[in-house]
Amino acid sequence: MPGELLFGIYIFVLSAFAGFEVISKVPPILHTPLMSGANAISGIAIVGALLITAPADTLVLQIIGFLAVVLATINLVGGFMVTDRMLLMFKGRSEGASK
Secondary structure, eight states: OHHHHHHHHHHHHHHHHHHHHHHHTSOHHHHHHHHHHHHHHHHHHHHHHHHHHTTOOSHHHHHHHHHHHHHHHHHHHHHHHHHHHHHHHHHHHHHHHHO
């Protein structure tokens, strides 16, 4: 059992590092338009976290799975909020340009 936990933590740390490196390399001007595509990936991450959390038999794995679901949900909701804000900015520009 400790080997599975260590392997899970290893995968988590590697994925967090890789995600940080990928996002930090995206220019700010491209970050917001890419959020709509990232929202779909966040939805898949929630499903994956739920599938991994469901068969967890120890408290530690259940807590880690719960944290994965919560963080993926926060990421998804935040992505939709940023995308909505971006769309409102473009909506304001097009209305102002037509007057």
